[in-house]
Amino acid sequence: MIKKTLSTCRFIITDFEQAKEKVLNWIQRFDTFCFLDNHQYQLMPHSQECLAGAGTERQLKLDAGTALRSLQAFIDEKDSWLFGHLGYDLKNEIEELSSSHPDNIGFPDLFFFEPAIIIRLSGNQLIIEGEDPGSVFQEINNCIADGKPRIDTALIIRHRLSKENYLDTIRELRQHILRGDCYEINFCQEFYTANASINPLAVYKQLSTESPNPFSALYRLEDKWLICASPERFLKKQGNRLLSQPIKGTSKRVRENMALDDTEKNNLFHSSKDRSENVMVVDLVRNDLARVCEEGSVKVDELFGIYSFPQVHQMISTISGRIKPETTFKDIITATFPMGSMTGAPKKRVMELIEKYERSKRGIFSGALGYIAPGGDFDFNVVIRSILYNAYTGYLSFLAGSGITFNSEPEKEWEECLWKAEAVRKVLG
Numbered sequence: 001m002i003k004k005t006l007s008t009c010r011f012i013i014t015d016f017e018q019a020k021e022k023v024l025n026w027i028q029r030f031d032t033f034c035f036l037d038n039h040q041y042q043l044m045p046h047s048q049e050c051l052a053g054a055g056t057e058r059q060l061k062l063d064a065g066t067a068l069r070s071l072q073a074f075i076d077e078k079d080s081w082l083f084g085h086l087g088y089d090l091k092n093e094i095e096e097l098s099s100s101h102p103d104n105i106g107f108p109d110l111f112f113f114e115p116a117i118i119i120r121l122s123g124n125q126l127i128i129e130g131e132d133p134g135s136v137f138q139e140i141n142n143c144i145a146d147g148k149p150r151i152d153t154a155l156i157i158r159h160r161l162s163k164e165n166y167l168d169t170i171r172e173l174r175q176h177i178l179r180g181d182c183y184e185i186n187f188c189q190e191f192y193t194a195n196a197s198i199n200p201l202a203v204y205k206q207l208s209t210e211s212p213n214p215f216s217a218l219y220r221l222e223d224k225w226l227i228c229a230s231p232e233r234f235l236k237k238q239g240n241r242l243l244s245q246p247i248k249g250t251s252k253r254v255r256e257n258m259a260l261d262d263t264e265k266n267n268l269f270h271s272s273k274d275r276s277e278n279v280m281v282v283d284l285v286r287n288d289l290a291r292v293c294e295e296g297s298v299k300v301d302e303l304f305g306i307y308s309f310p311q312v313h314q315m316i317s318t319i320s321g322r323i324k325p326e327t328t329f330k331d332i333i334t335a336t337f338p339m340g341s342m343t344g345a346p347k348k349r350v351m352e353l354i355e356k357y358e359r360s361k362r363g364i365f366s367g368a369l370g371y372i373a374p375g376g377d378f379d380f381n382v383v384i385r386s387i388l389y390n391a392y393t394g395y396l397s398f399l400a401g402s403g404i405t406f407n408s409e410p411e412k413e414w415e416e417c418l419w420k421a422e423a424v425r426k427v428l429g
Helices: 016-027 067-077 088-094 133-142 163-179 200-210 258-270 272-290 329-336 347-357 410-427
Strands: 007-012 032-037 050-054 058-062 082-086 110-114 117-122 125-130 184-193 215-221 224-230 233-238 241-245 247-252 299-308 312-322 368-372 378-381 386-390 395-404
Touching: 007 133, 016 032, 016 050, 016 117, 016 133, 016 200, 032 368, 058 067, 067 088, 067 110, 067 329, 125 133, 163 184, 163 347, 163 395, 163 410, 184 272, 184 347, 184 410, 200 215, 200 224, 200 386, 200 410, 233 329, 233 368, 241 272, 247 258, 247 272, 247 410, 258 272, 258 299, 258 312, 272 299, 272 312, 272 329, 386 410, 395 410
Parallel strands: none
Antiparallel strands: 007 125, 032 050, 032 215, 050 117, 058 110, 082 110, 082 368, 117 125, 184 395, 215 224, 224 386, 233 241, 233 378, 241 312, 247 312, 299 312, 368 378, 386 395
16 A cells, blocks of 8 residues: 655735635535634634645544444544544434434434545645645635536425424423423424525535634535534544533624614523523533543533624533543543533433424534544534535425523524524525
Protein backbone atom coordinates (compact mmCIF):
# COMPACT_ATOMS: atom_id res chain seq x y z
CA MET A 1 0.00 0.00 0.00
CA ILE A 2 1.42 3.38 -1.03
CA LYS A 3 1.16 5.98 1.72
CA LYS A 4 0.12 9.38 0.41
CA THR A 5 2.25 12.37 1.31
CA LEU A 6 0.10 15.22 2.63
CA SER A 7 1.25 18.78 3.01
CA THR A 8 -0.28 21.93 4.46
CA CYS A 9 -0.17 25.36 2.81
CA ARG A 10 -1.44 28.73 4.01
CA PHE A 11 -2.76 31.24 1.50
CA ILE A 12 -3.51 34.89 2.24
CA ILE A 13 -7.05 36.03 1.41
CA THR A 14 -8.33 39.59 1.23
CA ASP A 15 -12.09 38.94 1.35
CA PHE A 16 -13.23 36.31 3.86
CA GLU A 17 -16.84 36.00 2.65
CA GLN A 18 -15.78 35.74 -0.99
CA ALA A 19 -13.26 33.03 -0.10
CA LYS A 20 -15.93 31.12 1.81
CA GLU A 21 -18.30 31.28 -1.15
CA LYS A 22 -15.60 30.00 -3.49
CA VAL A 23 -14.87 27.07 -1.16
CA LEU A 24 -18.60 26.24 -1.09
CA ASN A 25 -18.83 26.44 -4.88
CA TRP A 26 -15.81 24.13 -5.22
CA ILE A 27 -16.70 21.56 -2.57
CA GLN A 28 -20.05 20.49 -4.05
CA ARG A 29 -18.24 18.48 -6.77
CA PHE A 30 -17.53 15.79 -4.15
CA ASP A 31 -20.14 13.13 -3.36
CA THR A 32 -19.04 13.18 0.30
CA PHE A 33 -18.12 16.37 2.14
CA CYS A 34 -18.76 18.27 5.35
CA PHE A 35 -18.61 22.08 5.57
CA LEU A 36 -18.86 23.54 9.11
CA ASP A 37 -19.45 27.29 9.49
CA ASN A 38 -19.35 29.37 12.68
CA HIS A 39 -20.60 32.53 10.90
CA GLN A 40 -18.14 34.52 13.04
CA TYR A 41 -20.10 34.06 16.26
CA GLN A 42 -17.78 34.22 19.25
CA LEU A 43 -19.71 31.72 21.38
CA MET A 44 -16.98 30.52 23.71
CA PRO A 45 -15.00 28.33 23.58
CA HIS A 46 -14.31 29.17 19.94
CA SER A 47 -11.79 27.12 17.95
CA GLN A 48 -12.66 26.94 14.23
CA GLU A 49 -14.27 29.60 12.04
CA CYS A 50 -14.85 27.52 8.88
CA LEU A 51 -13.70 23.93 8.59
CA ALA A 52 -14.32 21.50 5.74
CA GLY A 53 -13.42 17.97 4.74
CA ALA A 54 -13.89 16.74 1.17
CA GLY A 55 -13.35 13.42 -0.59
CA THR A 56 -12.72 10.15 1.23
CA GLU A 57 -9.50 8.35 2.10
CA ARG A 58 -11.46 5.87 4.25
CA GLN A 59 -14.96 5.75 5.65
CA LEU A 60 -17.22 3.94 8.10
CA LYS A 61 -20.99 3.61 7.55
CA LEU A 62 -23.11 1.59 9.99
CA ASP A 63 -26.52 1.36 11.61
CA ALA A 64 -27.04 0.86 15.34
CA GLY A 65 -25.83 -2.43 16.78
CA THR A 66 -22.08 -2.30 17.30
CA ALA A 67 -21.52 0.99 15.50
CA LEU A 68 -19.77 2.83 18.35
CA ARG A 69 -17.39 -0.06 18.97
CA SER A 70 -16.52 -0.09 15.26
CA LEU A 71 -16.08 3.68 15.28
CA GLN A 72 -13.60 3.45 18.16
CA ALA A 73 -11.55 0.92 16.18
CA PHE A 74 -11.74 3.27 13.15
CA ILE A 75 -10.43 6.15 15.30
CA ASP A 76 -7.65 4.01 16.79
CA GLU A 77 -6.55 2.75 13.38
CA LYS A 78 -5.03 6.10 12.40
CA ASP A 79 -4.63 9.51 14.05
CA SER A 80 -6.27 11.76 11.47
CA TRP A 81 -9.02 14.26 10.82
CA LEU A 82 -12.45 12.61 10.82
CA PHE A 83 -15.77 14.24 9.89
CA GLY A 84 -19.22 12.72 10.26
CA HIS A 85 -22.42 12.27 12.20
CA LEU A 86 -24.08 10.36 15.00
CA GLY A 87 -27.74 9.63 14.19
CA TYR A 88 -30.43 9.76 16.87
CA ASP A 89 -31.12 6.01 16.58
CA LEU A 90 -27.72 5.13 18.01
CA LYS A 91 -29.83 5.23 21.19
CA ASN A 92 -30.89 1.69 20.23
CA GLU A 93 -27.42 0.30 20.97
CA ILE A 94 -26.82 2.51 24.02
CA GLU A 95 -30.13 1.53 25.66
CA GLU A 96 -32.62 -1.30 25.07
CA LEU A 97 -34.76 0.69 22.65
CA SER A 98 -36.09 0.33 19.11
CA SER A 99 -37.41 2.45 16.24
CA SER A 100 -40.20 1.54 13.83
CA HIS A 101 -41.23 4.83 12.19
CA PRO A 102 -40.58 5.37 8.47
CA ASP A 103 -37.30 7.03 7.45
CA ASN A 104 -37.69 8.78 4.11
CA ILE A 105 -34.23 10.42 3.99
CA GLY A 106 -31.94 7.44 4.60
CA PHE A 107 -28.87 8.68 6.47
CA PRO A 108 -27.14 5.77 8.23
CA ASP A 109 -27.13 5.82 12.03
CA LEU A 110 -23.39 6.52 11.98
CA PHE A 111 -21.05 7.77 9.28
CA PHE A 112 -17.47 9.05 9.55
CA PHE A 113 -14.84 9.65 6.90
CA GLU A 114 -11.20 10.67 6.71
CA PRO A 115 -11.16 13.40 4.05
CA ALA A 116 -8.65 13.61 1.23
CA ILE A 117 -8.60 17.40 1.59
CA ILE A 118 -9.03 19.53 4.72
CA ILE A 119 -9.76 23.25 4.42
CA ARG A 120 -9.75 25.85 7.18
CA LEU A 121 -10.73 29.50 6.85
CA SER A 122 -9.56 31.77 9.64
CA GLY A 123 -9.02 35.52 9.62
CA ASN A 124 -7.09 36.35 6.46
CA GLN A 125 -5.88 32.80 5.81
CA LEU A 126 -7.11 29.87 3.76
CA ILE A 127 -5.33 26.73 5.02
CA ILE A 128 -5.37 23.66 2.78
CA GLU A 129 -4.10 20.20 3.72
CA GLY A 130 -3.83 17.48 1.08
CA GLU A 131 -1.60 15.94 -1.57
CA ASP A 132 -1.35 19.11 -3.68
CA PRO A 133 -2.65 22.19 -1.79
CA GLY A 134 -1.45 24.56 -4.51
CA SER A 135 -3.61 22.93 -7.19
CA VAL A 136 -6.61 22.86 -4.83
CA PHE A 137 -6.16 26.58 -4.15
CA GLN A 138 -6.15 27.32 -7.88
CA GLU A 139 -9.29 25.23 -8.38
CA ILE A 140 -11.05 27.06 -5.55
CA ASN A 141 -9.93 30.44 -6.83
CA ASN A 142 -11.22 29.70 -10.34
CA CYS A 143 -14.53 28.23 -9.18
CA ILE A 144 -17.73 30.04 -10.11
CA ALA A 145 -21.20 29.66 -8.65
CA ASP A 146 -23.59 27.04 -9.93
CA GLY A 147 -26.25 28.81 -11.98
CA LYS A 148 -29.04 26.37 -11.10
CA PRO A 149 -32.11 27.93 -9.43
CA ARG A 150 -32.51 27.54 -5.69
CA ILE A 151 -35.78 25.62 -6.01
CA ASP A 152 -36.76 24.12 -9.36
CA THR A 153 -40.40 23.37 -8.59
CA ALA A 154 -42.98 24.87 -6.25
CA LEU A 155 -42.94 23.12 -2.88
CA ILE A 156 -46.11 22.22 -1.03
CA ILE A 157 -45.09 21.66 2.60
CA ARG A 158 -47.30 19.33 4.62
CA HIS A 159 -47.56 18.73 8.37
CA ARG A 160 -47.09 15.15 9.52
CA LEU A 161 -49.43 16.05 12.42
CA SER A 162 -52.48 18.28 12.13
CA LYS A 163 -52.64 21.11 14.64
CA GLU A 164 -55.51 19.35 16.42
CA ASN A 165 -53.51 16.10 16.69
CA TYR A 166 -50.48 18.03 17.92
CA LEU A 167 -52.45 19.79 20.67
CA ASP A 168 -54.02 16.47 21.75
CA THR A 169 -50.58 14.87 21.94
CA ILE A 170 -49.24 17.65 24.17
CA ARG A 171 -52.20 17.12 26.49
CA GLU A 172 -51.42 13.39 26.64
CA LEU A 173 -47.75 14.08 27.38
CA ARG A 174 -48.77 16.37 30.23
CA GLN A 175 -50.72 13.44 31.69
CA HIS A 176 -47.57 11.29 31.54
CA ILE A 177 -45.77 14.00 33.49
CA LEU A 178 -48.63 14.21 36.01
CA ARG A 179 -48.44 10.43 36.55
CA GLY A 180 -44.70 10.68 37.21
CA ASP A 181 -43.52 8.91 34.03
CA CYS A 182 -41.16 11.79 33.26
CA TYR A 183 -40.34 15.38 34.18
CA GLU A 184 -39.86 16.91 30.74
CA ILE A 185 -40.00 15.57 27.19
CA ASN A 186 -38.82 16.99 23.89
CA PHE A 187 -41.57 16.38 21.34
CA CYS A 188 -40.96 17.03 17.62
CA GLN A 189 -43.13 17.19 14.54
CA GLU A 190 -42.17 16.81 10.89
CA PHE A 191 -42.92 19.12 7.97
CA TYR A 192 -42.31 17.50 4.57
CA THR A 193 -42.79 17.37 0.83
CA ALA A 194 -42.36 14.29 -1.35
CA ASN A 195 -41.47 15.85 -4.72
CA ALA A 196 -38.79 18.46 -4.12
CA SER A 197 -36.18 19.53 -6.62
CA ILE A 198 -33.72 21.92 -4.99
CA ASN A 199 -30.15 23.12 -5.38
CA PRO A 200 -28.81 22.29 -1.88
CA LEU A 201 -25.88 24.72 -2.08
CA ALA A 202 -28.11 27.63 -3.10
CA VAL A 203 -30.62 26.74 -0.37
CA TYR A 204 -27.79 26.58 2.20
CA LYS A 205 -26.56 30.03 1.15
CA GLN A 206 -30.09 31.43 1.45
CA LEU A 207 -30.61 29.80 4.85
CA SER A 208 -27.28 31.22 6.01
CA THR A 209 -28.44 34.68 4.93
CA GLU A 210 -31.78 34.33 6.73
CA SER A 211 -30.46 32.53 9.80
CA PRO A 212 -26.68 32.52 10.29
CA ASN A 213 -25.96 30.39 13.36
CA PRO A 214 -22.76 29.29 15.11
CA PHE A 215 -23.07 25.56 14.34
CA SER A 216 -24.23 25.72 10.74
CA ALA A 217 -23.25 23.07 8.22
CA LEU A 218 -23.67 21.81 4.68
CA TYR A 219 -23.17 18.04 4.65
CA ARG A 220 -23.43 15.58 1.80
CA LEU A 221 -23.38 11.80 1.80
CA GLU A 222 -24.02 10.80 -1.82
CA ASP A 223 -27.71 11.64 -2.53
CA LYS A 224 -28.45 12.62 1.07
CA TRP A 225 -28.03 16.24 2.17
CA LEU A 226 -28.16 18.05 5.49
CA ILE A 227 -28.63 21.83 5.26
CA CYS A 228 -28.14 22.96 8.84
CA ALA A 229 -28.53 26.27 10.74
CA SER A 230 -28.02 24.98 14.27
CA PRO A 231 -27.39 27.34 17.19
CA GLU A 232 -26.52 24.53 19.62
CA ARG A 233 -23.33 22.75 20.62
CA PHE A 234 -23.69 19.16 21.83
CA LEU A 235 -20.21 18.36 23.05
CA LYS A 236 -16.68 19.69 22.73
CA LYS A 237 -13.44 18.08 23.93
CA GLN A 238 -10.39 20.29 24.32
CA GLY A 239 -7.46 18.60 25.99
CA ASN A 240 -8.79 16.89 29.11
CA ARG A 241 -11.84 19.15 29.32
CA LEU A 242 -15.31 18.12 28.15
CA LEU A 243 -17.99 20.78 27.65
CA SER A 244 -21.69 20.79 26.74
CA GLN A 245 -23.96 23.79 26.02
CA PRO A 246 -27.61 22.67 26.02
CA ILE A 247 -30.39 25.00 24.88
CA LYS A 248 -33.69 24.98 26.71
CA GLY A 249 -35.89 28.07 26.63
CA THR A 250 -37.01 30.04 23.60
CA SER A 251 -38.70 33.36 22.90
CA LYS A 252 -39.37 35.07 19.58
CA ARG A 253 -37.39 37.97 18.15
CA VAL A 254 -39.07 41.31 17.37
CA ARG A 255 -36.32 42.73 15.22
CA GLU A 256 -38.40 45.63 13.93
CA ASN A 257 -38.90 46.95 17.50
CA MET A 258 -35.87 46.82 19.79
CA ALA A 259 -37.88 47.73 22.91
CA LEU A 260 -40.26 44.80 22.38
CA ASP A 261 -37.29 42.59 21.48
CA ASP A 262 -35.60 43.46 24.79
CA THR A 263 -38.88 42.71 26.59
CA GLU A 264 -39.00 39.24 24.99
CA LYS A 265 -35.41 38.67 26.05
CA ASN A 266 -36.08 39.79 29.62
CA ASN A 267 -39.26 37.70 29.85
CA LEU A 268 -37.30 34.63 28.75
CA PHE A 269 -34.66 35.18 31.43
CA HIS A 270 -37.32 35.42 34.16
CA SER A 271 -39.66 32.70 32.81
CA SER A 272 -40.18 30.09 35.52
CA LYS A 273 -41.24 27.51 32.89
CA ASP A 274 -38.10 28.01 30.81
CA ARG A 275 -35.84 28.07 33.86
CA SER A 276 -37.37 24.84 35.08
CA GLU A 277 -36.79 23.19 31.66
CA ASN A 278 -33.25 24.50 31.53
CA VAL A 279 -32.25 23.40 35.01
CA MET A 280 -33.67 19.91 34.33
CA VAL A 281 -31.45 19.48 31.29
CA VAL A 282 -28.48 20.95 33.17
CA ASP A 283 -28.93 18.32 35.87
CA LEU A 284 -29.20 15.61 33.22
CA VAL A 285 -26.01 16.78 31.47
CA ARG A 286 -24.16 17.02 34.80
CA ASN A 287 -25.14 13.41 35.48
CA ASP A 288 -24.02 12.31 31.98
CA LEU A 289 -20.66 14.08 32.24
CA ALA A 290 -20.06 12.69 35.73
CA ARG A 291 -19.95 9.18 34.21
CA VAL A 292 -16.76 10.01 32.27
CA CYS A 293 -15.29 12.93 34.25
CA GLU A 294 -13.21 12.97 37.41
CA GLU A 295 -15.15 13.12 40.65
CA GLY A 296 -15.85 16.68 41.75
CA SER A 297 -14.73 18.22 38.43
CA VAL A 298 -18.17 18.66 36.79
CA LYS A 299 -19.40 22.23 37.17
CA VAL A 300 -21.94 24.64 35.72
CA ASP A 301 -19.92 27.43 34.07
CA GLU A 302 -23.00 29.45 33.11
CA LEU A 303 -26.64 29.02 34.06
CA PHE A 304 -29.54 30.65 32.17
CA GLY A 305 -27.38 32.58 29.69
CA ILE A 306 -29.55 34.45 27.16
CA TYR A 307 -28.24 34.54 23.59
CA SER A 308 -29.90 36.17 20.59
CA PHE A 309 -30.12 34.56 17.16
CA PRO A 310 -31.86 35.82 14.00
CA GLN A 311 -35.29 34.22 14.69
CA VAL A 312 -35.29 33.58 18.44
CA HIS A 313 -33.68 34.30 21.80
CA GLN A 314 -32.37 31.16 23.49
CA MET A 315 -31.51 30.20 27.06
CA ILE A 316 -28.16 28.39 27.07
CA SER A 317 -26.27 26.87 29.97
CA THR A 318 -22.69 25.60 29.93
CA ILE A 319 -21.52 22.52 31.85
CA SER A 320 -17.98 21.15 31.86
CA GLY A 321 -15.78 18.57 33.51
CA ARG A 322 -12.27 17.07 33.50
CA ILE A 323 -12.17 13.74 31.64
CA LYS A 324 -10.93 10.64 33.44
CA PRO A 325 -7.64 9.24 32.05
CA GLU A 326 -7.95 6.50 29.39
CA THR A 327 -11.53 7.52 28.52
CA THR A 328 -12.31 6.79 24.85
CA PHE A 329 -14.58 8.56 22.36
CA LYS A 330 -16.92 5.56 22.59
CA ASP A 331 -17.05 5.93 26.39
CA ILE A 332 -17.95 9.62 26.10
CA ILE A 333 -20.70 9.14 23.50
CA THR A 334 -22.19 6.15 25.34
CA ALA A 335 -22.44 8.30 28.48
CA THR A 336 -23.87 11.44 26.89
CA PHE A 337 -25.82 10.56 23.71
CA PRO A 338 -28.49 11.42 22.68
CA MET A 339 -28.22 14.92 24.12
CA GLY A 340 -30.63 15.71 26.95
CA SER A 341 -31.91 18.89 25.29
CA MET A 342 -33.48 16.74 22.54
CA THR A 343 -34.82 13.97 24.78
CA GLY A 344 -35.85 15.12 28.26
CA ALA A 345 -35.66 13.42 31.64
CA PRO A 346 -35.35 10.65 32.64
CA LYS A 347 -33.68 9.97 29.33
CA LYS A 348 -34.60 6.33 28.62
CA ARG A 349 -38.29 6.72 29.54
CA VAL A 350 -38.78 9.84 27.45
CA MET A 351 -37.12 8.17 24.45
CA GLU A 352 -39.75 5.44 24.75
CA LEU A 353 -42.48 8.11 24.80
CA ILE A 354 -40.90 9.91 21.84
CA GLU A 355 -41.10 6.67 19.87
CA LYS A 356 -44.73 6.21 20.90
CA TYR A 357 -46.01 9.70 20.07
CA GLU A 358 -43.87 11.01 17.21
CA ARG A 359 -44.80 9.93 13.67
CA SER A 360 -41.42 10.01 11.89
CA LYS A 361 -37.99 8.54 12.49
CA ARG A 362 -35.68 11.38 13.51
CA GLY A 363 -32.66 9.97 11.68
CA ILE A 364 -29.84 12.51 11.62
CA PHE A 365 -32.16 15.14 13.15
CA SER A 366 -31.44 15.60 16.87
CA GLY A 367 -28.24 13.67 16.31
CA ALA A 368 -24.84 15.36 16.06
CA LEU A 369 -22.55 16.48 13.23
CA GLY A 370 -18.94 17.52 13.62
CA TYR A 371 -15.29 16.53 13.55
CA ILE A 372 -12.58 14.71 15.45
CA ALA A 373 -9.15 16.32 15.08
CA PRO A 374 -5.77 14.57 15.15
CA GLY A 375 -4.92 14.07 18.80
CA GLY A 376 -8.53 13.39 19.78
CA ASP A 377 -10.10 16.81 20.37
CA PHE A 378 -13.58 17.12 18.85
CA ASP A 379 -16.58 19.40 18.47
CA PHE A 380 -20.16 18.35 17.59
CA ASN A 381 -23.35 20.32 17.13
CA VAL A 382 -26.97 19.35 17.76
CA VAL A 383 -28.70 18.81 14.42
CA ILE A 384 -31.71 21.15 14.66
CA ARG A 385 -33.11 24.00 12.48
CA SER A 386 -32.18 21.87 9.48
CA ILE A 387 -33.44 20.76 6.08
CA LEU A 388 -33.02 17.06 5.26
CA TYR A 389 -33.10 16.17 1.57
CA ASN A 390 -32.80 13.01 -0.48
CA ALA A 391 -31.94 14.15 -4.00
CA TYR A 392 -32.64 10.70 -5.49
CA THR A 393 -36.22 10.36 -4.22
CA GLY A 394 -37.06 14.07 -3.93
CA TYR A 395 -38.16 13.71 -0.31
CA LEU A 396 -37.46 16.81 1.78
CA SER A 397 -38.29 17.39 5.43
CA PHE A 398 -37.56 19.53 8.45
CA LEU A 399 -38.51 18.93 12.05
CA ALA A 400 -39.18 21.27 14.95
CA GLY A 401 -39.90 20.58 18.58
CA SER A 402 -40.06 21.97 22.08
CA GLY A 403 -39.60 20.85 25.66
CA ILE A 404 -42.90 19.82 27.24
CA THR A 405 -43.41 20.18 30.98
CA PHE A 406 -46.60 19.95 33.02
CA ASN A 407 -46.93 23.76 32.81
CA SER A 408 -46.73 23.73 29.01
CA GLU A 409 -49.63 25.35 27.15
CA PRO A 410 -50.33 23.34 23.96
CA GLU A 411 -51.06 26.41 21.81
CA LYS A 412 -47.81 28.08 22.86
CA GLU A 413 -45.82 24.94 22.14
CA TRP A 414 -47.34 24.87 18.64
CA GLU A 415 -46.33 28.51 18.15
CA GLU A 416 -42.79 27.79 19.38
CA CYS A 417 -42.38 25.07 16.75
CA LEU A 418 -43.44 27.55 14.07
CA TRP A 419 -40.95 30.19 15.30
CA LYS A 420 -38.16 27.65 15.15
CA ALA A 421 -39.15 26.58 11.64
CA GLU A 422 -39.68 30.14 10.39
CA ALA A 423 -36.34 30.61 8.63
CA VAL A 424 -36.56 27.22 6.92
CA ARG A 425 -40.13 27.84 5.78
CA LYS A 426 -39.15 31.25 4.42
CA VAL A 427 -36.19 29.83 2.47
CA LEU A 428 -38.41 27.11 0.98
CA GLY A 429 -41.03 29.68 0.03
